[in-house]
Amino acid sequence: MQVWWGAAEVPADLGPTAATLGVFDGVHRGHQVVLAATVNEAETASLTSVAITFDPHPATVHRPESDFTLIASLTDRLERLEASGLDAVLVLPYSLDFAQAGPEQFVREHLVDLLHARTVIVGEDVRFGKDNAGDKDTMAELGRHLGFAVEIIEDIADPETGRRWSSTWVRELLSAGDVAGAARVLGRPHRVRGVVVHGAHRGRALGYPTANLRADDLGVVPADGIYAGWLIRPDHLPDDGTSKRLPAAVSVGTNPTFQGLERTVEAYVLGRTDLDLYDEEVVVELLRRLRGQVTFDGVPALLDQMAQDVATVAQVLDVPAPARPAVPVQP
Known part of the structure; x- marks a missing residue:
């Protein structure tokens, strides 16, 4: 798996891609469903599978006074992303300046112009752009406007508890020692x-x-x-x-x-x-x-x-x- 540390490292001759985005903290089973769908779409349509992730975590940038801690280090996150079968990961440096881009600007600059996304696969809880103003409906509308397909992966609940898989749940369990x-x-x-x-x-x-x-x-x-x-x-x-x-x-x-x-x-x-x-x-x-x-x-x-x-x-x-x-x- 290739790792691109910032937009400048993305190859100029990169072909069309199937792309997804998120912090993927912990790369839990919900993330894995989205990643598997991204890899499958890329293989079916002869595209390059790419995930965009962010470092540091946005929560630590917007709330530096909090005691927020990543479930896993960036090294472990990249190892888990590689295990999903992705062709490449783009690690975007996250800062307050970066966070000023609105949903359309972010999508146009990174998914369309940079990664040439033919299909974007996201979970139904996706948020992006300034103040997290972009959601799954925004992504679908931008896809129609900018010329890429959008696949929304519905949340899948844990079969034993019925609770949605999430990084928040992982943190709660670890806090209890479970x-x-x-x-x-x-x-x-x-x-x-x-x-x-x-x-x-x-x-x-x-x-x-x-x-x-x-x-x-x-x-x-x-x-x-x-x-x-x-x-x-x-x-x-x-x-x-x-x-x-x-x-x-x-x-x-x-x-x-x-x-x-x-x-x-x-x-x-x-x-x-x-x-x-x-x-x-x-x-x-x-x-x-x-x-x-x-x-x-x-x-x-x-x-x-x-x-x-x-x-x-x-x-x-x-x-x-x-x-x-x-x-x-x-x-």
């Missing part, structure tokens, strides 16, 4: 991505060395607690025999037993004490929440619970449970 529910809406497990940093090294002293990711720049981090998941090393790293997908017990929180203040994501790879992941970017995929964060009355009680958590994680992931570490030197 990563399994979020996975149902996303169509895959939720993940966070970040660089492994040095922590207090308590985990190593306790016999459970962890890869620590600061939780201030990871995307949406779920509620504090203990999770079963996978630590995934990027594909571009050489295969050094340590594996790229490793079963992990993941702690999210502030380590209240040790009066911690900084919120972190810490992943203990089951049975591994030989990994050196410092300064490496890793992905942590979260499958199930085991329990909430607890303050323990001393290290022995903490160690007993950690051993139970590791055994439960192994069961959830269907991998062998490692032996409990020898009694460590307590920090």
